[in-house]
Amino acid sequence: MNKETELISKLKSKDYEIRNDAIEALGEYKTEEAENALIEFIVTSKDPFDIVTANVSLGKCGTQGCIPYLIKLLLHPNQDVRCSAIHSLGILGNSTLTPVFINALNHRCPVTKAYAVSAIKKHGDETAILPISDYIKKYVSKKRKIQADPSPLIEALKFLINFVNSNEEVKKTFSYVIKKENNVFRNEKHWIQNHIQKGN
Known part of the structure; x- marks a missing residue:
């Protein structure tokens, strides 16, 4: 043996x-x-x-x-x-699993959602833009008590930033995030200021 x-x-x-x-x-x-x-x-x-x-x-x-x-x-x-x-x-x-990751993004468990976001950041295609935008808007709509590492918000924004020059929904989402930046954690706010606000 x-x-x-x-x-x-x-x-x-x-x-x-x-x-x-x-x-x-x-x-x-x-x-x-x-x-x-x-x-x-x-x-x-x-x-x-x-x-x-x-x-x-x-x-x-x-x-x-x-x-x-x-x-x-x-x-x-x-x-x-x-x-x-x-x-x-x-x-x-690879990107063919984007629908699978989007489906996981709809799970009620926030940790499962966070893992789905990271997978979409790595492999997602254009079909994930709207689901990720919706996720981000919900995430920044209120203050959170628990900070995850890595930040699912930053992971989601890193995915969307690839499409900022070609998609209006991404630009709208970024504008909304900037308005709600006081609802996010310090490291998230710092990332937004350095990667989104400076680009506007």
Whole structure:
């Protein structure tokens, strides 16, 4: 039994640490066997902690073949499972996944939304302009108590800035953000002043 086969066999261990170590290690094996074992694992496992680790490993060793399975996890009730799936989709995917990321942006969970924003910043096309604009307007419409890192607002604005010279909706959104800049955190306000206001 080689090392990879041994790791795959450990996915069925009842010991969490053994199982988790095997899941992490398989992420370093860029083979069809490792990917298939991890896919089977995220499909059958009931443990959200294990699934999160497997999602991250698939982001390291996976191919286009695991994308449909990661997409299904965007409906998972656990926030960390959803977010880790979006994160790995952001690594493995491209602009064809823009509709998937836009759909995740509609989730009621703010953390899931934030991960979707980052994925759209990386891969989104023009179809994401209106959804991201709507997200930004809602984000700046009121003051928030919890500051995320990275800021989903800055991530969203970085996406829109690519279209500022060709899209009127982007310009309107930027104008609205400037009016509401007192509702955002200091680092967000600083970014707005340096990248949006100076450009107007």
